Amino acid sequence: MKDKSDRELLQLIGENHRPAFEELYDRYIKLVYSVSLKATKGDKEKAKEIVQQVFLRIWTMKKNYDPDKGKFANWLITITRNIFIDYIRKEKKLEEKRQLYTRHESLKVAEGFPRQCGNQLLNMQLEEAKSNLSEEQRRLITLLYWEGYSLKEIAAMENEPVGTIKSRLHQSLKRLRQNLGTEGGVWDEQGM
């Protein structure tokens, strides 16, 4: 199994071959787990739930992967992000409901929102020390990629038109790509 390419593994998985699936797990668990852990801000139990959903979806949707449309790793990352964003949004809704019941405190929470953002920025500065993004750009990436806010929601939060946010995203990704070119920034990547 170890000498097989991702594409060969996926072919076997398509035939319900469990050892191939386990090999795929071994290859990508570090990436999926690390991403899930970051998305859940270090909550190991929640990260585990996300990982389970990701691999269940790979197993049930294996027929949907089309190698001509891109690398398996990118497909896997997209699945992982979709799952953790669903997870985060559900939690956010629960949190909003909870806050409705505790209106008095929510005033303070509302005041604390920028501070909360500040904490996240602090985290992000650590996480993205390599990149040369502006603070605004980093905040955008965090809110969009890791916290599951839509571009519209971010525009409302930042009090700016959606068009501005879109072009900021464009610039951020371009800049990031340039930084990646010189510093790498990708660990343990497995090609097809």
Add this chain to the structure above:
Amino acid sequence: MNKECEHLAAYVAFELSQEEYNRFEHHLSQCKACSSELKELQDAWFALPYDAEEADVPPDLKSEVMNYVFTEKSTEVSAERGFITTLLKWKCAIKPHFTPLASTIVVLLFITVAGLIYQNLQLNQVLSDIEESASSPVKITRTLALQSATPSSNAQGYAAVIETEYGRELIVHLNQLPKIQGEQAYQVWLLNDGKRKNAGTFRPAPNGKGVITYRLPDTDFSFENIGITLEPDDRGTKPRGKKVVGTS
């Protein structure tokens, strides 16, 4: 560079609605600027998760994940999802064929059919109840031999009292009865303490066989003997003719 090009980053970040997505895919196939920039932005987008700090994977996670994927619980979930997907597909396939009027008619038909099926089920239930009771065993409580009362005939037979859940019934079965003429009929009498009770009249089959049943009035009613007379017609309230056969 036109207005569509502004959507490139949102396209890469999966932030377009289905409609916008389709429109942009079309634009992408025509716009050189976008298609040359696409790869660059996608590389950056798909590199974002690698910013997560490399974490130590708990050693027991693998067995938990495999159990989760391969246990019944998750296969049930996916089977259920599969079922729902199939339902949705059906719904999408069927929907275009129905105008509001057609839908209303279909709904009304469904209601009618459902009503008829319900009624049918009820009837079947009633029928099976009846069949059930009909199949409950019949108890024979008494049998009497019947013999010819005249030397000129060989008529003979038997009578039986049976008990069903609806009450008691008398059955009289006779052979070799003398042939009747005109309006003549045989009449059955139940005798008790010198009193007679009419238990019905009958005309035998051409081969001399005759059968009659009679529901006994109530549980207290009893009789000692049975007499069958040949009557000039079937309208008599008292015996007018001769006793042909009976208990000896």
